[in-house]
Amino acid sequence: MFSRSALSRGAQLAARRQGCSQLAQRRAYAAAASSAPSALTYDTTEVAGVKVATRDSHGPTTKLAIVAKAGTRYQPVPGLTIGLEEFAFKNTEKRSALRLVREAELLGGRLLAYHTREALVIEASFLREDIPYFTELLAEVISETKYTTFEYHEEVERVLKVKQAKLANDVSALALDSVHSVAFHRGLGASLYPTSSTPLKNLNEHTIAAYASAAYTKPNIALIGDGATTTALHKWTEQFFKNVPASKPKNIEFYTKPTEYYGGETRISHTGGNSLVIAFPGSSFNAFKPEIAVLAALLGGQPNVKWSPGFTLLSKAAASNGVVASGTNLAYSDAGLLAIQITGAAESVHKAGAEAVKALKGIAEGTTSKEDLTKAIAKAKFDALEGSQSGVSTLLSAGSGIIHTGKPFQIAETVQSINGVTADKIKATAKSLIDGKASVAAVGDLNALPFAEELGLKV
Template sequence: MLPSVLPRRSPSTAASLTRAASLSINQLTPTLRVVSHDHGGYTSSISLVLKAGSRYESKAGVAAVLKNFAFKSNAHSSALATVREAEHIGATLSATLTREHLLLTAECLKGDEKTVLQLLTSALTARHLNHELHESTINTVALETLAANNLPSVHAFEEAHKLSFRSGLGSSLYASKDEPVGILDVRELWASALKREIGIVGTGLSQEKLENLVKHVLAEALDQDKLDGKAAEKGSEKTKVYFGGEKRIALDLHSLPEVEPTFVIAYPISSSPKPEHLILPYLLGTFTSSLKWSSSSPLKDAADIVGEGTKASAFVAPYSDAGLLVVEVTAEGSKRLSSAAGEVVKAMKALKVDAASLKRAVGQAKLEVAQKWETADGVREALASQVFGKDIPSCEDTLKSLDALTPQAVTKVLAELIKSKPSVVSVARLGQMAYADEVGL
């Protein structure tokens, strides 16, 4: 019997909590795509998705600088006024850079969507003033780059992209101290982004409300060609060539004690990753069984062979026309890392996909997908990454595609990846670190 102190839920509250979220998509014009996910909560968010990721930059670091220019002075207000207006209603503004997109996001309480969209719209009229570049933006960008280079996992991940694609998707999310970025470079990337298709992603509000806001508010900032439906400018977006190779980077011996040597293997995926690719990290993964007589995942078992402090994990880096299956290994010391890398490669080559292991992996993947779609950040990330695609799969679509996987299909995809030429990056004491061919690659 339930304690009498528990509050009883009213019928209306129960209905609102159990209402299914709705996903809606509409190509408002050939250059404006509107996507909404109405979860019936108390908060909303709106994101402008611009094709201004690092794959579109003409010089290293321009996209990183552009991200840090977000919400500074524009044609309508100063940076101070923009932040003050957002804080007045309790809203938050943020900018996120990926290899494909720059996201300008505002999160707010329901009812404040028009105000935050006006703030996002004003950001589209950014002036990109030279004094702002040198007084604040460049310093922030430099600190981000320094932090990334001092983290072997991040440094290796960026270098793996450069080895894999060289330009385009190979362009780093971080600036380079060797290639200074000028204000004209920033303005050029920004101008080209505004000529391309723009995505508007909303969470916590209906499609009808979002479209009405876009029609009335965005009209103040975008040129009439976009609103009249004229074609967007096509950028160079197709990844046509994969390269691969090996790069060895000396670990800074003066770095913090917790910094560990890292070994990264990146296998190429020649198209936007399919469910057969996305399930692989869960088959390889770091699953640890609670039963002492049951084996854990292949990567976890491989790491345990080397000893305590050794870790191995896998994930997929998905993009609109390519992807990477990334395996990351860390250890306490470069000699131990060499041994761990060899054990991981053996485990991957020996992996057998049967019905039982696939069922376990699918269960783990489905839970993670479902949990992601139950958070505003997760929904926004899922929708923004695919907003320009032909179709945007819902949570239900993704779960069904995972259920449809077979051991034979996954085995075929895994075999193709293992046979391909990977990109291999080690950040370690090079005198103690094995080469890729010495660990079985």
């Protein structure tokens, strides 16, 4: 038998060995992290007149997306962007919608179409070896879709009405939409989905087809590949995208005025809940402000550790008032919104909103501790890096960067700039926001929800 002392010595030796192993692992992770930015960087070029960005994670699957400069900010009349989104993967000149879906399913692929305020995204996820088929499919969707009358009435119009009804009952989405409207007016202020009161008399299969002829042109799109080799994607792009139109028709005009921030206040009575959004000018793709990213992380909202309120200012306010709160920078090509959103019971939203503004004023006065700033910087870097690995967000940000600024939004540059944020920079940024004009949207019980002036904000 082994003595207890022998077992103890063995346990200590095992612990030391495990410690050495863990140290070696940490060094390996550190080395991997130091080289990670290169793995997160897109290689960009132009193939057959199309802007193409590629990065290869050497995994077994691939994501491929067409990002078109055709979001709601650019549509000349409401509904055109969502019309393109809903017509994606319907009947084309070569394939019926049924055949298209069956073929994608047989290959284990997943098809997706969605839009933002600036971009329309047509995306496919699939096994790595099937890149020829899905590259051809995406090219076919943007250049050979049939915009038929029966599909418009049976599919597009029906889905649009469903989404209108969903938006009308979602107080959080209504508040976020409304704050964009008061912040930017037209362009970025356009609703993500036409509201039920928006006239859609000019929306039909013909106007959607005309918008497609302008949106799906080589200068207006980018092809983004994540998990594909540069050689493979360039080869198939050359073959399948050569017939995509090189210019848009002269009779189709986009809304292209530069974004201007206005600020203001809007209040919407609603019986389905309560939501308050307080927003300020934020960071854009074209002019990234690392201080805004760190400030958003410092405001936070959702705790990172289960059963803990978290260190962020909004998470503490949310925990004490029983509401859901978040602080986020919404970045666009030439503007951004640092948005604080609070949802819950009206009285609790009022209290949490007051605490959020008080917290922001405290940051402007320099009350942020060194420890909290360190945590916020780390969280901002983590959020940026995690987002770059999630697939959807990185395809969108890379594509949006290319079609708006000529280059993808590179995560390595973002992380490096976040490292340079100091307490003085955070203080100065917060002060400039508080001293400037806010954008405030309140949706719900207006008798209890606060006015901007009651929160100490200028609008």
